Amino acid sequence: MSGLRRxxxxxxxxxxxxxxxxxKRPDGFHELRTVFQTVSLAxxxxxxxxxxxxxxxxxxxxxxxxDNLMARAARLVLEAMGVAGRVEMRLRKRIPxxxxxxxxxxxxxxxxxxxxxxxxxxLSLAELTALAAQLGSDVPFFLVGGTAxxxxxxxxxxxxxxxxxxxxxxxAPGIHVDTPGAYAALSPRLTTESQQNKIVSFQxxxxxxxxxxxxxxxxxxxxxERHARLPALKKALSRAGAPVALMxxxxxxxxxxxxxxxxxxxxxxxxxxxxGLLTEEKAYRVSLVGRASYRSMWRRALAEHVIPGIWPPRSxxxx
Ligand code: C5P
Numbered sequence: 001m002s003g004l005r006r007x008x009x010x011x012x013x014x015x016x017x018x019x020x021x022x023x024k025r026p027d028g029f030h031e032l033r034t035v036f037q038t039v040s041l042a043x044x045x046x047x048x049x050x051x052x053x054x055x056x057x058x059x060x061x062x063x064x065x066x067d068n069l070m071a072r073a074a075r076l077v078l079e080a081m082g083v084a085g086r087v088e089m090r091l092r093k094r095i096p097x098x099x100x101x102x103x104x105x106x107x108x109x110x111x112x113x114x115x116x117x118x119x120x121x122x123l124s125l126a127e128l129t130a131l132a133a134q135l136g137s138d139v140p141f142f143l144v145g146g147t148a149x150x151x152x153x154x155x156x157x158x159x160x161x162x163x164x165x166x167x168x169x170x171x172a173p174g175i176h177v178d179t180p181g182a183y184a185a186l187s188p189r190l191t192t193e194s195q196q197n198k199i200v201s202f203q204x205x206x207x208x209x210x211x212x213x214x215x216x217x218x219x220x221x222x223x224x225e226r227h228a229r230l231p232a233l234k235k236a237l238s239r240a241g242a243p244v245a246l247m248x249x250x251x252x253x254x255x256x257x258x259x260x261x262x263x264x265x266x267x268x269x270x271x272x273x274x275x276g277l278l279t280e281e282k283a284y285r286v287s288l289v290g291r292a293s294y295r296s297m298w299r300r301a302l303a304e305h306v307i308p309g310i311w312p313p314r315s316x317x318x319x
Contacts, residue, residue: 003050003051005048005049006047007046007048007117007118007305008047009045009047010043010110010297011042011044011109011142012106012142012289013103014038014039014105014138014141015037015255016100017036017147017244018205018216019032019034019216020216022190023187024190029137032150032154033150033199036150037146038145040286043091044091044092045089045114046089046090047088047118049087050085051084051119055078055079055087057075058086059090063093063097065097068091070110070111073108074089074115076134077111077112077115077123080123081119083121089111096282099176099251100253102249108139110142112128112131112132113143113298113312114313117302117315120318121319122315129143129157139155140154140155141154146159146292146294147288147291159291162292163209163290165287165290166244166257167285168287169240169242169268169284169285169286170254171254171281172283173233173252174252174280175229177250182219182223185222186222189222201216202216219250220234220246227252237267237271239270244257268283295311
């Protein structure tokens with residue numbers, strides 16, 4: 001293919017350092033208060049673009065994901081820029097799926113960030129955010145990264161100071177949680193009184209920088225009832241010394257954060273050496289990725305194609 005421009009990018013996973021579900025909204029989505037955080041575990045995406053008369057999108061994906069959001073993201077972004085051409089993508093999946101780690105959302109956001117750079121189009125953060133929200137509630141967060149407050153559907157994002165860089169251990173138990181089902185189970189339990197309590201306690205936790213023992217994920221109640229293995233894993237993380245041990249998103253992955261590397265290493269040995277985890281349960285050592293690191297990772301990946309120092313990445317090609 002002539003005029004092919006290519007890049008290899010990393011699409012980072014997220015965890016929710018706190019997640020409160022307040023109630024159902026008239027549009028059917030639920031009103032949230034959450035703190036998103038990017039982590040070092042990432043999928044690897046190769047993406048190539050060549051201008052052409054027709055738009056064609058191909059995706060090779062080692063996980064065989066049906067109706068992958070990446071292809072939809074590619075079409076949306078080309079349409080928004082008024083560009084046609086051939087997009088070739090290859091996804092190497094590292095982030096467990098259906099685990100609350102935002103892997104699919106991050107892959108879609110990665111296309112929204114990379115493709116304009118390759119295709120020579122310019123979309124503002126506001127335009128990209130609107131496209132991202134069409135793709136899914138977690139997608140807009142990956143356009144900014146780091147530590148961010150998410151409200152509304154989770155698509156209204158505000159920067160928070162980077163969380164302390166506590167090393168973490170992620171456990172993905174291989175249980176696929178159905179997100180709409182988890183919302184449906186939680187919804188009848190939400191009351192006006194519980195909303196008020198949650199807002200106060202969420203605020204206190206955010207002021208306390210997220211690690212004060214007030215951190216909470218509302219999905220734990222309903223998801224733990226269905227999967228008894230999850231509270232056991234949460235307990236195992238706490239017993240291994242994690243002052244913060246929580247499920248992420250609607251699960252099923254859990255994370256533990258540790259004040260020092262030594263404590264994280266000790267916990268890692270305890271969890272992975274011996275009878276700690278079952279065979280289908282995967283564990284990962286991760287670090288929290290701050291906003292500046294997230295953006296410099298992106299700038300490095302797209303260096304050849306972008307004007308330095310601008311966010312979101314701005315293409316150096318003229319159309
Ligand atoms: O936006 P996304 O496609 O990720 O949402 C999947 C499903 O999760 C929605 O169809 C909805 O049932 C539920 N959801 C919700 N409230 C949110 C986010 C998601 O009810 N804030």
